[in-house]
Amino acid sequence: MQYSILIYGAEGIFEHLGEDEQSEIMQAHRDLQKALEEKGPFGTAQLMPTSNAVTIKPLTDKNKKPVIVDGPFAETKERFLGFYVTDFLNLDEAIEFAERLSSPYISLEIRPVTWAGGTLSPDA
């Protein structure tokens, strides 16, 4: 089954870590990417801070243009920072891989994927 590893944390923390700690975190990501690559295709992205986002509001009237507002969908204390998606044997394996990113600054949500298309399609 495919699982996503969703990374949440406060924004603006990473930039203020010392260089050593920053490179330690980046190394954990590179190591994880390498390990995932050996398993098969995977998708990943690091997202810009939510201030860069715009949100298209639900369209209730098809004759109008949707309302676009600045900012993220929801004001949350922890922000969605980035994700990985790939095929894991089971939840335990997904957790085992995700744990490699653990640090005091982030929470990791493991969420199974119902369907994935594009390059992430299991048949791709």
Next chain:
Amino acid sequence: MTQPDWLEIQFSNIRPKALAALTRQFRDLEIAEEAFAISCVRALKNWPEKGLPDDPFAWLLTVSRNAGRDILRKQSRNLGSQQSEQIETPEDHYIEHIDNKGLRDDVLRLLFICCHPALTLQDQSAVALRIVTGMSVDEIGGAFLVKQKTMEQRITRARRTIAAANTPFETPDLIERSNRLSTVMLMLYLTFNEGWSATRGETHIKLPLCNEAIRLCRLLLDLFPSVSELMGLLSLFLFQHSRWRARTSEQGNLIPLEDQDRTLWDHNAINEAHALLEKALRHGTPGSYQIQAAIASEHVHKRPSEKTDWVEIERLYRALYHIEPTPVIKLNHATAIAKTKGPFEAIEMLKPLETDLAHYRWYHSALGGLYEELRDFSAAINSYTNALLLNPTAQETQFLKKKISELENNL
């Protein structure tokens, strides 16, 4: 190491928002700062044992509020009026819900209070950095290249000035809010420029000013997500800051943009700067920072072979001059004109600025360059010599002297 870094980082991330909320509650900066410091001490003891709370900000704020009330009680007890009460142990209490709407005006107010008009711009940013971001007097003095003792005196004086300020604590109306935003944005802009305008050997020392300006700008944009000038300001900061690793040589000399090693540029920052500018421009409400960001974006190319679009830059400077008709912007506009129309037109534009910019050395060095292009060598020598008399940095002196002696050989 006295305390784990990760706690330090959490505290400094939370500090501006917590202090803002506490300042509104207690209407007193000193109590707010003391209360926050007490809550950090509690967290130092508590968090490593029990783990990070679900909402560290709410946790610290709840503990700070209790600590602040406790300080007030002690103060009034010293006045002999109040009975002492049992001090609450806040960790056991339900942690409050934070109202983001009120918070944004609190943060803005706190920064605005630091921008007291009686303070010099440098003192405004020094006191804002001390209070809002929690930088130490030592670090601030270092970044501004001012002796620690002097900086301490200045911050103490500035504190007294802002404590006497009577900024209203009610929610500001739209016009007042927008005035406060402009004032604070200008302070951040100047803080960043102070950090960025470092000369030989100073770039690394002054870097914290840029970092803190970016951080506060991010915080404001987070709280006021649809202010296009804030997006422009952050975009401008990021375009500049993306090049910090590439702008000095190993000997500490500044390297001009066109000679920089582009692989040292921070391309994530550049991408973000583009994204913010793109978003800002959607609003169709141009302003000085957005235009400056747009100009900066024209200078940032992945490859040196890509042509700089001087026609677009010239157009942008014209727009900027329209909003801010200052001689310095006219000077920049003229340098763009030199690229699109040639040095003759640029010199014609610069001549009327002679009195305004008589003491501005870049005026003279820019003129020198233009005369040189026109092959009017004696006028060029004259301008470079004028620049030389206006306290250039060691590096500029070297450059100007070299120019002058080359030109003298051509005479």
